[in-house]
Amino acid sequence: MSLDLAALRAQFPILSRQVDGKPLVYLDNAATTQKPQAVIDALVSYYTECNANVHRGAHALADEATRRYEQARDTVAHFIHAASRQEVIWTSGTTEAINIVANGMAQRLKAGDQVLVTEMEHHANLVTWQQACLRSGAELHIAPIHDNGELDVEAFARLLNQQTRFVSLPHVSNALGTVNPIKDLTAMAKAVGALVLIDGAQGIAHGQVDVQDIGCDFYAFSGHKLFGPTGIGVLWGREALLENWPVWQTGGEMIAKVTYECSTWGSLPNRLEAGTPNIAGAIGMAAAITWFMQLDLNAVQAHEYALIQAATEQAEAFNGLTIIGNAKNKVGVLSFILDGSHPADVGFILDRQGIAIRTGDHCAQPLMRRLGVPGTARASFSIYNSLDEVNALFTALKKAQSMLA
């Protein structure tokens, strides 16, 4: 079965709008993906039919809201092959998920311990660990990349040792599109006894993620990069770790018994989910996953591959364009600079032609310094983009190049 792109696009109402009188060409999918009607409907349905607070109401609406909300957790657990629904913790997004883990580790790390991240981190998976190390006295080590944007796996291996307590790395680089061999890297880290977190913000929408197959201890991702709403995400972690993990926020929902002197914590998953959760977000995210899973994922992946292939071929043929990040295994992202032009200028002129890309440091300032560029222009593709849109990108880039010359 191949992908019916027209039918797929028709499910995303926003894709038919115009910008400055030109059809929207949305190539900023690594920042956030657009939402299919099924997700919008799920949000509307929740608010119009059964809005109520979960877990604590003694009435019909509360029961129904709780049922939909907890079913959403089951949907996520099934989607990522979690061993149990207890392992799925709702968060506000990938960033909060990593913060839960990094803050917990900060209480357990001590001087002499080491944490290893990579040179291609988004700030969310760098600043969190930097601060955890500063608080605990542990050392932060950075696994370098090759010039083409691939992780230097040999250097990564050399940096692992008996002091390495934690390894945190991205599934897919947001700035370069590099797909890391996370299963192999996880096995190497586990061999020295380290815990492993995979930042799945960019990986989740591109492949079938099986957390048990990866072998990691934590996997973090956001709903909004997976066709779901913003403000909702997931921390998946092994139950044996999460059930004793230092609590994150304290307050309602996460407690067992409270006196004026002390409190005891509830059981998973609630112990890491203080306060009223993002109920609509969770339901919307599950709707996105349900929608995504009914696609022919092999056809989707083949289409995504065709998009990045076509974009790369045109970029290579484009005089005066330099691709930033040439990893052999890339998905979704074409990062580049037009020689002699600032990425922001390229972005301005593309925007005026209805083409949405992102320019700048992509929340990865140390990576930009490593690559020796002030930032890049980044076109990022999703399953609903077409080859015509890839062509439109390069036509618009020609215009930008001539105007900025």
Place this chain on the structure above:
Amino acid sequence: MSLPTTEEIIDDLAFFDDWEQRYQYIIDLGKALPAMSETDKTEERLVRGCQSSVWLKSQSQGEQLHFEVASDAIIVNGLLALVMAAYQDKSAAQILAFDIDGYFHSLDLERHISPTRGNGLRAIVAKIRALAEQH
């Protein structure tokens, strides 16, 4: 091209009927913006946007404030030239009285100076107004 006045800029931009001419005009203004010396581009003068960076150097000359501005992006330099047309060598009272949002609105460029744009322009305007208030 010497720096035009705000009135000239409003007239010039109104004259163009397609976006390419308008952007080319802004690019040309950016190219004409007097360059700031590299040694003046210090960390203290830097306003970092997440897309581009802007530097601002100011000095008072009697009643008036004189500025040097620069960006690493050419279109931001052009937008800075539009800002300079409003503020350069003006008194603190003139700077504070100038309706910069109305000006960008009349140029149909307000989305470039909105707080949501990471180009540092909004921050520069705020800095210039703060300097004028202290003056």
